[in-house]
Amino acid sequence: MDFTLKIWKQANSKAKGKFETFKVKDISADCSFLEMLDILNEDLIDKVQLPINFDHDCREGICGMCSLYINGRPHGPDQGITVCQMHMRNFKNGSKIVIEPWRSKAFPVIKDLMVDRSAFDEIIQAGGYVSVTTGGVPDANSIPIRKELADLSMDAAACIGCGACVATCKNASAMLFVSAKVSQFALLPQGKVEAKRRVQAMVAKMDELGFGNCTNTYACEAECPKNISVSNIARMNREFLGAKLGAQKA
Amino acid sequence: MTRLDSKIPEGPLAQKWSNYKSKQNLVNPANKRKIDIIVVGTGLAGGAAAASLGELGFNVKNFCIQDSPRRAHSIAAQGGINATKNYPNDGDTVYRLFYDTIKGGDYRAREANVYRLAEVSSNIIDQCVAQGVPFAREYSGLLDNRSFGGALVSRTFYARGQTGQQLLLGAYGALSKEIKKGTVKMYTRSEMLDLVIIDGKARGIITRNVVTGELERHFAHAVVIATGGYGNVFFLSTLAMNSNGTAAWTAYKKGAFFANPSMVQIHPTCIPVHGDYQSKLTLMSESLRNDGRIWVPKNKEDAEKIRKGELKPNDIAEENRDYYLERRYPAFGNLVPRDVASRAAKERCDAGYGVGSGLAVYLDFKESIGRLGKDVIEARYGNLFQMYEKIVDDNPYETPMMIYPAIHYNMGGIWVDYELQTTIPNLFAAGEANFSDHGANRLGASALMQGLSDGYFVLPYTLQNCLSEEIRVPRMSNDLPEFVEAENNVRERLEGLLSIKGTKTVDHFHKRLGKIMWEHVGMGRNEEGLKKAIEQIKELRQEFHKDVRIPGDMTGVNTELEKAVRVSDFLELGELMARDALNRNESCGGHFREEYRTEEGEAMRNDDEYKYVAAWEFSGDDKEPVMHKEPLVFENIEVKQRDYK
Amino acid sequence: MSSSALTFSSVTKKIVMSLMGLFLIIFLLVHLTVNLFLLFDPTRELFNVAAHFMATNPVLKIMEISLFAGFIIHILFGLILQIQNWLARPKRYKVEGYSHTSFFSKFMIHTGIVILIFLVLHLLDFYFKLKFGDVPNMIIHGHEYPDMGLVVIEKFSITSFIIIYIIALIILGFHLHHAFQSAFQSLGLNHTKYTPVIKALGTIYSIVVALGFIIIPLYIYFY
Structure with a gap:
């Protein structure tokens, strides 16, 4: 298969970037999208040119490192997977593919297609955990947890922090990411203890970092590689409302 | 003359760890904040260690090559984590996990370390549940267990097919809490390129900031290397693209001994190789072997026809299938340890019975779908089946999966003593980066256990024993x-x-x-x-x-x-x-x-001559390394030929 | 809570938006009901009495103030949210979002602004005319009432007016279609069983309101 690639090139965070066009030939349909970029890069190095930089690591859809916006969709045209799991059989032979980095004020471009997602770490640091320290915890089975709740919590916890939700949201909102973490803990007795403090701190940090506001377009859910549901956003709104209306300032 | 002192504590096996803890030196709280510790790596071992040491009040600097500590490759572990909780009442004990691990490791691991691992395994589960890790549960609301290769009991805790992810996110949460508190300073997108030794002790590292390209100097009273395995030496492996051996290799070249470097685990259930452009192999969790049956055609002609595409796997009648693991190992069947399963697959393929490209065998769920129903199988392995379908473009509910062994884990690594200290004073190694617990083969669901054990429950103690000597050593200048x-x-x-x-x-x-x-x-x-x-x-x-x-x-x-x-x-x-x-x-x-x-x-083992750990010492570029032996003494377990029949 | 609208958290603003929105949704139903009197009563008596009641009842006076406040907060917050959203993505994509999501949800600010302009014209045409203008009176059961019905009927015989009116109402329907279920989501009311029902109700509501308001001028124009 042959493809024409239009790729965003940007030397560093301060440089002004631009699109450049590349051609790749004889790509197998079983080749993954990132392997196709590897082939392009090998080719560029052979021609004594600079390769294209993009983030990637585990290449099995779990680390959340890969972050390409392909033909208007984060992680490309296939549903429910990351770009590293997507294969070229999803594209028509001879087609043009436009590859852009995640675009958001909170995710500045580092180089080419690499962006800085440390804003997500900062949101987690604001409260995305249970504040237990190592040791001195009760037996794992001391608190039974309804299977349905544990499963819902796991659904939310499956988030890989890739940022596709922010990338696809027309408002560059991080609500799906934040609500997934809030939900995971709000559903478990271990997380409930500090739920009020957590939701307020995480929302405040999210706002501070320049993410947009949610307008319920649900694009995030449609593009999430782990199919995280927007019901988590509703749950977070509920938690937030409860925390604000609660008598005591948390 | 060997310089290896494994520092195994006195006393009977079951008391060694508590004896150690009762007698070890500690650092008082006021002194802790004057002491700097560098932890390289943010996976289960590194992340858990950095968080726990930060909680204790030490001043921790934590480094990772990814853009966030949450992306360490521990995240990719699928199947589960072992612990001796004995919740299913099926006869598990600390000794049994110890026994299974030593036996699974083919009697090439150190007894005391493995026993300690089994001992703290239950604490790990308690810790993770308290952190909000959503482990799988039964309708009773209590934790669910599954069985894994090399064990006769169900002792594996899991969170769908993403156990590593959930445990890592638990540690990442704990780490984030400490970063917020200021006890841990996080350096992302930083790669350790050298170890700094002052007066014979590890005192810092040189890193390259991969965004700016600048080299940075970092001092610490002690350095922990928790950078995982070096399986990418094979180019194709189940490891992440950025996983590498450089930190460990740097330590080796600065004097840390490297133990059993050749001990590599080949995982039996990976998606087979399909082209030269391939950059990575994808693992299908070993848990699939609980319900999947592995087979190849009984007749070479059938295998040939399948390879040519003239026959489909479902065309092969039941009596013409060779369930070779069940045939060779009736007691453990499809659940034999990984090395045995991998070799058996290679043996069949080398003999000409392979399917696909010739380097693949079938993993078939037809029988369990018939017995349990598609829903049950989907609930257990849905995400794995989906992943397989996306990659291979084939529906595993209908046609059997094709699998082949791939490089997965390094049992070998930096040599460490009981305290996880290397042969360089003040340099420690944890998790997959060290060699300590798995001998010549690691059992499934034990890597997560070892990483978290080292990070949460071992290093926070043993490091203090070393650091209690350092309280009078002021922070040193980076300009030395x-x-x-x-x-x-x-x-x-x-x-x-x-x-x-x-x-x-x-x-x-x-x-x-x-x-x-x-x-x-x-x-x-x-x-x-x-x-x-x-x-x-x-x-x-x-x-x-x-x-x-x-x-x-x-x-x-x-x-x-x-x-x-x-x-x-x-x-x-x-x-x-x-x-x-x-x-x-x-x-x-x-x-x-x-x-x-x-x-x-x-x-065939040779216990008379090779019942030792081979620890290699660097002796200069282009010079042959020197091998040191740490003899392995088995006082609490009878050394015998492994038998899974 | 902090005093400036700019420092409200994003979630608070959403919740306020949705509460005000729900309030306006209820108001539209009342408004529609009153308007429908014109269809069933050629004498305009029912409509005029109702309009007078709406304009003079002391309880409804308070509601009227709340309604204005509701509109203003809804509009103000909507604009603030939108400006923040634009700032959150300073550099846009070359290929814009292809995601399969609710089409109308992407154009709330656009439909909202059209509705705002229409609202101003609408107030000038009817509301302020009633309050400050010269509306002829008619006597019903011995009492004098302003004949608002007549004003409406006169307006609805102007072709260009009707066209603008209908377009604005179709756009209002689009706005409401997303708004209805969105308000519940913002308030945290999301449920596997009930959310589909809410979404269906929202679709019915938006069609009924838009069609209901459109039928009246058409009826008056053609009959």
């Missing part, structure tokens, strides 16, 4: 000559690589190295092949240093330069692995020497 020299060495090395300006890419060399390793230092090894490999690697190394092409310069992002450093280290490490494999004239666990096998083709 040792730091300057180390930084200059790194700069020279990077400039040297950049100045080669050859004609071939880094990946070109990496792929060639991978082929040599897979062929000669892979699942089956022999003297001739290993000797050949050593020569070929030497030649390839020379060629690399003459002909590699790295575009760009030192400033800013330069991924080719990062890769070049790692591959140049792999080109040395690969040779050491071959030397270690050549030295060990026996077959044990993941190390299978074709010359040493029983008549039935099973691995």
Whole structure:
């Protein structure tokens, strides 16, 4: 298969970037999208040119490192997977593919297609955990947890922090990411203890970092590689409302 | 004369750890904040250690190469984590987990370390549940368990097929809490390139900030290396693309001994290789072997027809299928340990019974779908089946999966004593980066256990024993000559690589190295092949240093330069692995020497001569390394031939 | 809570938006009901009495103030949210979002602004005319009432007026279609069983309101 690639090139965070066009030939349909970029890069190095930089690591859809916006969709045209799991059989032979980095004020471009997602770490640091320290915890089975709740919590916890939700949201909102973490803990007795403090701190940090506001377009859910549901956003709104209306300032 | 002191505490096995803890030295709270600790790596071992040490009040600096500590490759572990909770009441005890681990490791691990691992395993589950890790539960609301290879009890806790992710996110949460508090300072997108030694003790590291390209000097009273395994020496493996052996190799070259480097685990259930452009192999969790049955056609003609596409797997009648694991190992069946399952697959494929490209066997769920229903199978493995379908474009509910073994884990690693301290004072190694607990083969669901055990429950104690000596040592300046020299060495090395300006890419060399390793230092090894490999690697190394092409310069992002450093280290490490494999004239666990096998083709150990850990000491570039032996003493377990029949 | 609208958290603003929105949704139903009197009563008596009641009842006076406040807060917050959202993505994509999501949800600000302009015209045409203008009176059961019905009927016989009116109402329907279920989501009311029902109700509501308001001028124009 042959493809024409239009790729965003940007030397560093301060440089002004631009699109450049590349051609790749004889790509197998079983080749993954990132392997196709590897082939392009090998080719560029052979021609004594600079390769294209993009983030990637585990290449099995779990680390959340890969972050390409392909033909208007984060992680490309296939549903429910990351770009590293997507294969070229999803594209028509001879087609043009436009590859852009995640675009958001909170995710500045580092180089080419690499962006800085440390804003997500900062949101987690604001409260995305249970504040237990190592040791001195009760037996794992001391608190039974309804299977349905544990499963819902796991659904939310499956988030890989890739940022596709922010990338696809027309408002560059991080609500799906934040609500997934809030939900995971709000559903478990271990997380409930500090739920009020957590939701307020995480929302405040999210706002501070320049993410947009949610307008319920649900694009995030449609593009999430782990199919995280927007019901988590509703749950977070509920938690937030409860925390604000609660008598005591948390 | 050996310099190896494993510092195993006195007393009966079951009391060693508590004896150690009662007698060890501690650091008082006021002194803790005056002491700096560097932790390299943020996976289960590194992340858990950094968080726990931060909680204790030490001043921790934590480094990772990814953009966030949450992306360490521990995240990719699928199946589960072992613990001796005995919740199912099926007879599990600390001793049994200890026994299974030693036996699974083919009697090449240190008793005391393994017993401690089994002892703290239950604490890990308590800890993770308290952190909000959503483990799988039963309708009773209590935790669910599944069984795993190499064990007769159900002791594996899991969170769907994403156990590693959930445990890592638990540790990441704990780490984030400490970063917020200021006890841990996080350095992301930073790669350790050298270790700084002052007066014989590890006192810091040199890192390269991969965004700015700048070299940085970091001081600490002690350094922990938790950078995982070096399986990418094979190019194709289940490891992440950025996983590498450079931190460990740097430590080795600065004097830390490297133990059992050839002990590599080959995971039996991976998606088979399909092309030269392939960059990585995808693991299908071992848990699939709980319900999947592994087979190849009984007749060579059928296998040939399948390879040509003339027959489909479902065309092969039941009586013409060879469920070779169930046939050879009736007691454990499809749940034999990984090394046994991998070798059996290779044996069948080498004999001409392979399917797909010839290097694949079937993993079939038809029987369990019939017995349990599709819903149950989907609930258990839905995400794995989906992943398989996305990659292979084939529906595993209808046609059997194709699998083949792939490089997965390194049992070998930096030599450490009972305290996880290396042969360099104040340098520690944890998790997959050390060699300590798995002997010659690791059992499924034990890597997560070991990483978290080292990070949460071992290092926070043993490091203090070392650091109690350091309370009078003030923070040192980064401008000491040792730091300057180390930084200059790194700069020279990077400039040297950049100045080669050859004609071939880094990946070109990496792929060639991978082929040599897979062929000669892979699942089956022999003297001739290993000797050949050593020569070929030497030649390839020379060629690399003459002909590699790295575009760009030192400033800013330069991924080719990062890769070049790692591959140049792999080109040395690969040779050491071959030397270690050549030295060990026996077959044990993941190390299978074709010359040493029983008549039935099973691995044959040589306990009289090789019941030791081979710890290699660096003695200079292009000089042969020196091997030191740590004899293994088994006082609490009867050493016998592993038998899964 | 902090005093400036700019420092409200994003979630608070959403919740306020949705509460005000729900309030306006209820108001539209009342408004529609009153308007429908014109269809069933050619004498305009029912409509005029109702309109007078709406304009003079002391309880409804308070509601009227709340309604204005509701509109203003809804509009103000909507604009603030939108400006923040634009700032959150300073550099836009070359290929814009292709995601399969609710089409109308992407154009709330656009439909909202059209509705705002229409609202101003609407107030000038009817509301302020009633409050400050010269509306002829008619006597019903011995009492004098302003004949608002007549004003409406006169307006609805102007072709260009009707066209603008209908377009604006179709756009209002689009706005409401997303708004209805969105308000519940913002308030945290999301449920596997009930959310589909809410979404269906929202679709019915938006069609009924838009069609209901459109039928009246058409009826008056053609009959």
